[in-house]
Amino acid sequence: MSFIVRQIALKSDGGEIVRSNTVAETSITVGRNSENAVHLADLAVDPVHARLTLESDGRISVTSESGLKFELDGRSVSSGMIDPAKGGELGFGGHLITVAREADVAEPVLTVRRVDAVSDSAEDKDLGAVYTLKGLLPGKRISAWGFLLLVLAACLAWPIYTWSQYKDVKERPAGFHADTMWTSGKLSLAHKSLENDCQSCHVEPFVAVTDESCMTCHKDDAHDHAPKDRILNARAAPTGFAKFQRDVATQFNRPAGRCVECHTEHEGAGAMQPTQQRFCTECHDGLDTRLTDTKIANAADFGTDHPQFNPMIMVNPAGPDGKPVFRRVSLDSNPKEINGLKFPHDVHLSQTNGVAQMGRRLGARYGFGASLDCANCHKEDPSGVWFEPVDMEESCQMCHSLSLERVGNTVRTLRHGEPQLVKADLIAYYRSTPPTRPINLGGMSRRRPGEANAQRTAADYARAVRFRPSRADEAIRAVFSEGGACYDCHAVTGGQGGSLNFGIQPVAQTSRYLHKGWFSHEPHAKEECSTCHAAKSSDQATDLLIPGIKVCRDCHVGEGGASLFSITKPVESTCAMCHEYHADGGEPWVAREKDKPKKGSSRAKTVALLERRP
Amino acid sequence: MASKAAPERKATKGRERMSRHDGFLSHKGFRWLWIATILSIACIVSYLMIDVQPRHNGGSWYGYVLGTIGALLILWLTMLGVRKRAITPGRWSLKAWTSAHVYLGLSLIVIGTLHTGFQLGWNVHTLAWALMLLVIISGMFGIYFYAALPRSLSANRYDEAGAITEKQMIEQLRSLDRQLHDAAQPLRAEEAGMVQDSLEQDPFAGNFINRITGAYPGCATRKSIAALRRQRAYLPKLADDPLDKVDALLTRKEGTLGKLRRHLRLKTLLQVWLYVHVPMTFALLAALSAHIVSVFFYW
Numbered sequence: 001m002s003f004i005v006r007q008i009a010l011k012s013d014g015g016e017i018v019r020s021n022t023v024a025e026t027s028i029t030v031g032r033n034s035e036n037a038v039h040l041a042d043l044a045v046d047p048v049h050a051r052l053t054l055e056s057d058g059r060i061s062v063t064s065e066s067g068l069k070f071e072l073d074g075r076s077v078s079s080g081m082i083d084p085a086k087g088g089e090l091g092f093g094g095h096l097i098t099v100a101r102e103a104d105v106a107e108p109v110l111t112v113r114r115v116d117a118v119s120d121s122a123e124d125k126d127l128g129a130v131y132t133l134k135g136l137l138p139g140k141r142i143s144a145w146g147f148l149l150l151v152l153a154a155c156l157a158w159p160i161y162t163w164s165q166y167k168d169v170k171e172r173p174a175g176f177h178a179d180t181m182w183t184s185g186k187l188s189l190a191h192k193s194l195e196n197d198c199q200s201c202h203v204e205p206f207v208a209v210t211d212e213s214c215m216t217c218h219k220d221d222a223h224d225h226a227p228k229d230r231i232l233n234a235r236a237a238p239t240g241f242a243k244f245q246r247d248v249a250t251q252f253n254r255p256a257g258r259c260v261e262c263h264t265e266h267e268g269a270g271a272m273q274p275t276q277q278r279f280c281t282e283c284h285d286g287l288d289t290r291l292t293d294t295k296i297a298n299a300a301d302f303g304t305d306h307p308q309f310n311p312m313i314m315v316n317p318a319g320p321d322g323k324p325v326f327r328r329v330s331l332d333s334n335p336k337e338i339n340g341l342k343f344p345h346d347v348h349l350s351q352t353n354g355v356a357q358m359g360r361r362l363g364a365r366y367g368f369g370a371s372l373d374c375a376n377c378h379k380e381d382p383s384g385v386w387f388e389p390v391d392m393e394e395s396c397q398m399c400h401s402l403s404l405e406r407v408g409n410t411v412r413t414l415r416h417g418e419p420q421l422v423k424a425d426l427i428a429y430y431r432s433t434p435p436t437r438p439i440n441l442g443g444m445s446r447r448r449p450g451e452a453n454a455q456r457t458a459a460d461y462a463r464a465v466r467f468r469p470s471r472a473d474e475a476i477r478a479v480f481s482e483g484g485a486c487y488d489c490h491a492v493t494g495g496q497g498g499s500l501n502f503g504i505q506p507v508a509q510t511s512r513y514l515h516k517g518w519f520s521h522e523p524h525a526k527e528e529c530s531t532c533h534a535a536k537s538s539d540q541a542t543d544l545l546i547p548g549i550k551v552c553r554d555c556h557v558g559e560g561g562a563s564l565f566s567i568t569k570p571v572e573s574t575c576a577m578c579h580e581y582h583a584d585g586g587e588p589w590v591a592r593e594k595d596k597p598k599k600g601s602s603r604a605k606t607v608a609l610l611e612r613r614p
Numbered sequence: 615m616a617s618k619a620a621p622e623r624k625a626t627k628g629r630e631r632m633s634r635h636d637g638f639l640s641h642k643g644f645r646w647l648w649i650a651t652i653l654s655i656a657c658i659v660s661y662l663m664i665d666v667q668p669r670h671n672g673g674s675w676y677g678y679v680l681g682t683i684g685a686l687l688i689l690w691l692t693m694l695g696v697r698k699r700a701i702t703p704g705r706w707s708l709k710a711w712t713s714a715h716v717y718l719g720l721s722l723i724v725i726g727t728l729h730t731g732f733q734l735g736w737n738v739h740t741l742a743w744a745l746m747l748l749v750i751i752s753g754m755f756g757i758y759f760y761a762a763l764p765r766s767l768s769a770n771r772y773d774e775a776g777a778i779t780e781k782q783m784i785e786q787l788r789s790l791d792r793q794l795h796d797a798a799q800p801l802r803a804e805e806a807g808m809v810q811d812s813l814e815q816d817p818f819a820g821n822f823i824n825r826i827t828g829a830y831p832g833c834a835t836r837k838s839i840a841a842l843r844r845q846r847a848y849l850p851k852l853a854d855d856p857l858d859k860v861d862a863l864l865t866r867k868e869g870t871l872g873k874l875r876r877h878l879r880l881k882t883l884l885q886v887w888l889y890v891h892v893p894m895t896f897a898l899l900a901a902l903s904a905h906i907v908s909v910f911f912y913w
Contacts, residue, residue: 032799032806043798043806043813066803119791119813121784131780131881136822137889144896151900155738156907163911181738182908184673202912209913245675253913264668268733273668560665 001026001054004109005038022107027053029065030092038112044093052110059083060099060108062090084108094118155181163199172197187265188272201265207253214259222259223582234283234291262581277301277559280575302573303558311513311546313337318506326510331549336542340507342489343541348372358399366398374529384522389509392416402485404429414485419504422486423476430472435464476500513546517578639761641713650717654724661728670731672739673909680729684722685902688746691719692895719753722746738908742901749898752890759883767880770873783874787817790867797863800856805845808838809860817871818878826886828879835871839864 002024009017028037031048038052046066053061063079064070071091072080082088084101091097094116102109117123129135138146159179166172179198187195194200201213215222225231238246246256262275283290285300297307310328317340319325329335348355349372356371363369368376377395379388390396393416402414404425415421440446441457448454478484480492480502491505530536532547556577557563557570636642657680666674672681694715698708726746734740771777778786791813798809815834824830839861846857 041795041799043795043801043810046803068803118795119788120816121787121791121813125784125818127781127784130784130818131878133822133825133882133885133889136825137886140889140892143889143893147893147897148900151741151897151904155741155901155904159738159904159908160911179908179912181736182912183735183737184671184739184909185733185735198912205911206913248675266673267668267671276667278667559667 002107003028003037003052003054004105004107006109006111008111008113010114027051030070030090030097031065038097038110040092040095040112042093042095042114045095049092050090054108055081058085060088154178163205166199169199172199183266185266186269188267189270190272191265192269208255209258209260211259214263221582225581230291231283234287234294236282236286236290274574274576275581277574277576280579280581284575299575301558301560301562302556302575302577303553303561303563303570306549308332308549309514309546310516311544312510312515313513313544314339314508314510317508322506324506324508328515331544331546335544336540337510337544338542339509340491340505341541342491345535345538345543345545347539348377349374349536355399362398374533374535380521384525385520386511387521389511396489400485400488405433414479419480419486419502422479423500423502426475426479427469427472430475431469433468435461435468437461473500476502514578518580519578636709638709638712638716639757641709646710646714646717649714650721653718654721657721657724657728666731669733670728671733672729672731674731677729677731680725684725684729684746685906687718687722687725688898688902691715691722692899695892695895716753716757719750723750738901738904742898742905745894745898745901749891749894752887752894756887756891759887763880763884767877767884770876770880773873780877783870783877784817786870787867787874790863790870794860794863794867797856797859801860805842805857805860808841809864812838812864812867817874822882825878825882828875830875833868833871835864835868839868 002022005021005023005028007019007021009019011017023037025037028051029048030036030038030040030045030050030052032040032042032045033047036048040049046068048065049068050062050064050066050070053063055061060082061079062070062072062082067078069076069078071077071089072082073089074091082090082099084099087101088099089096090099094114096113096115098111098113100109100111159182162178166177174196177196177198180196182198183195200216201209203210203213226234237243249256262279264273267273281300284296284298285305287294287296287298299306308330310330312326312328313335314324314337315327316325316338324339347353350356351371359368359372359376360370366376377390379395380386381388392400397413397416402416404412404414406412412425414425438457438461440448440454441461477495477500480486480495486492486502486504490507493503493505494501524532532551533545534547535545538545553563555567555569555571556573557567559572559574561570561572563570660676661670664676666676671677694711697711726743730739730743734743768777771779771783794809795813798806801809812835820830820832842857842861842864846861
């Protein structure tokens with residue numbers, strides 16, 4: 001009874017070396033030790049791993065000697081039986097032992113073969129791959145195409161799909177719309193509500209934004225600047241690089257003259273960018289050479305080439321129809337304004353005269369300082385743009401008192417603005433009040449001795465009482481004449497030849513002088529009034545205190561910083577800072593001002609006042 | 615008449631020949647560095663000189679000019695991938711092409727950023743710009759690695775016996791593993807198991823983090839060494855202990871593995887930037903297309 005053990009080793013060329021050995025024992029061991037009949041040089045095998053015993057029935061029992069398991073026909077077991085006639089396979093570590101009985105030999109044959117490499121490193125390594133990142137990172141090719149498709153899908157296909165979904169929809173619903181990722185910047189505050197609705201302006205693909213889109217909302221306020229044919233004539237044809245730019249734009253389907261050319265959008269949240277100067281000067285620079293009949297002076301740049309202001313000034317506070325008469329006059333002609341008032345600014349702003357002293361005395365009650373200043377009479381409009389008309393009762397009457405008499409604790413005053421009522425009040429006053437009663441009338445006090453004196457006093461008083469009402473005429477004449485309450489400030493009419501037909505010349509105040517441009521006081525609030533208005537040296541109410549362009553140019557320069565002299569802190573000023581293209585009646589920096597409800601506000605009143613144009 | 619000028623060579627002495635290696639960075643005396651610098655300065659100066667109203671943006675005529683230059687440049691830079699696969703003769707050597715790729719690519723930072731007019735936001739346009747920067751920055755890492763690492767790579771491959779190739783590195787390990795396998799035969803099952811752990815571990819195992827950091831906390835060889843030494847610490851030293859040999863072999867294997875892993879780390883650095891550079895280039899091409907189409911779509 002014995003086994004045949006065949007050890008098979010591999011040659012480097014792949015051929016096999018077979019060493020056969022007959023072991024004449026009925027029971028042999030398998031293990032790593034060389035004493036074993038089946039010696040497996042395998043570290044995964046125990047020194048004495050298992051025992052193979054040839055049973056009497058020809059079968060072979062396999063039992064673990066070390067307690068470690070082994071594989072029998074692929075199953076991990078501690079013991080088992082193999083019938084060599086049927087064959088079987090034992091696995092120990094990296095070795096396989098095939099048990100079989102061969103035709104021409106009696107003994108069972110154990111064929112030992114190493115199937116696993118000695119170590120992992122001994123296995124085949126793909127030299128082209130093991131030293132790379134293959135398998136450790138997603139491949140470059142796959143991720144390149146992946147990212148390409150991802151970005152195309154998310155940033156191109158999706159927005160176009162969104163666009164197609166709302167092509168004919170008037171207003172898109174709220175929520176995220178993919179094409180908003182195409183925005184090139186925030187919209188201005190005025191258009192903020194359209195931020196999520198690209199299609200409100202970008203209607204047709206590959207067609208530049210048309211005026212039609214703008215006019216959907218702006219049909220009421222985007223007036224034409226001038227008749228179309230005049231605009232076309234006024235516009236200078238572009239030359240040089242501008243012409244090249246125009247040609248390229250035309251090639252790329254961007255027609256000239258659209259709203260958006262001046263009103264650029266997507267420039268960031270905030271006020272819309274002011275229109276560039278060039279859009280104005282294309283026409284207004286050298287306008288008279290193209291529009292020969294124009295009355296508008298040429299203007300190219302506020303700093304260097306702009307005409308003197310022509311304010312609308314009042315030449316008569318009451319014209320033939322009773323309304324004030326205005327006329328546009330250049331400030332260069334040193335115009336005078338006639339508003340019907342007598343008001344020397346210098347006297348009122350003096351720091352040393354009686355006015356200042358009176359102001360100091362009334363200061364605690366009315367908030368005056370050491371002397372009067374502009375703000376004591378001129379109150380800012382709530383918008384800060386301009387000033388409210390000066391109100392006599394509020395701003396003059398604390399000094400220029402119209403008090404008539406005191407009844408108990410109440411002071412009766414003459415009615416301002418109603419000369420006929422003033423006269424009537426004076427007549428009524430003298431009719432209804434007795435003259436002051438002499439203290440020596442009647443009684444014994446202060447009486448001079450003698451009956452005659454008592455009678456004289458009584459007779460004098462009786463005469464005074466009788467003639468009391470006629471004293472009114474005198475008072476009326478006094479109040480309307482030099483030194484009287486009315487005469488101080490107003491031009492008085494009538495009263496010739498002792499007549500009492502006194503009247504007051506109408507007074508009007510101009511609330512806006514510069515009608516072709518806009519000026520707001522608000523951004524100039526840090527400046528002293530006297531920086532621009534020469535009120536302290538004005539001794540006549542007819543002095544026009546509107547500053548000329550020279551004063552503005554102390555700070556304001558053209559769009560590109562051009563100026564006639566050097567300025568330390570220049571303020572770059574485009575045309576649009578003061579001028580408004582569409583002439584909708586609002587300030588150039590506020591869109592659709594007149595469309596906003598301002599009921600009852602002082603602005604509404606002032607605008608109404610403004611509309612009293614000649 | 616002298617014949618055609620020979621390629622530039624240093625003075626020679628006897629039979630010794632010297633020729634200077636001219637890398638893609640210093641190609642032709644930094645020709646493309648100069649061109650790219652001049653291009654960038656020209657862009658910056660014109661950006662400052664040209665008064666675009668109301669402010670610089672990609673939609674002004676100047677913005678369109680920069681955008682067109684930038685887009686064409688991006689397309690051309692992308693073509694390096696095609697060019698390097700096409701072995702062609704001619705004046706435009708691949709080295710010149712690479713040199714131009716590097717320096718013109720860097721100048722794209724200036725061109726692309728000026729094109730934005732510094733108006734950035736959460737939109738497809740800024741996405742294209744950001745991807746462009748990502749590609750350029752990954753490229754800058756690539757240049758740095760290419761300039762700095764090959765020296766370390768060579769140094770790592772040298773030892774007392776000279777340089778070894780990647781194939782030899784594996785062969786060294788295989789040899790050590792065979793020796794270990796033999797030396798461990800007399801060991802008891804437990805100790806043999808430890809050695810077996812070392813043998814069975816793939817020397818190239820490890821994820822991307824292991825590769826790029828060079829840190830392999832799960833190294834079976836090191837664990838085996840530690841475990842064997844721990845076990846032997848209190849055992850008497852025998853004259854002919856097979857564990858001595860195993861220990862020496864494991865230590866040698868650890869050294870060889872360390873060299874291999876340093877090599878892998880350097881090679882990873884040399885390759886990894888391309889895993890950003892190339893996919894991001896394609897993402898950039900897509901974003902650039904979306905950027906251009908969107909501008910004309912909502913014209």
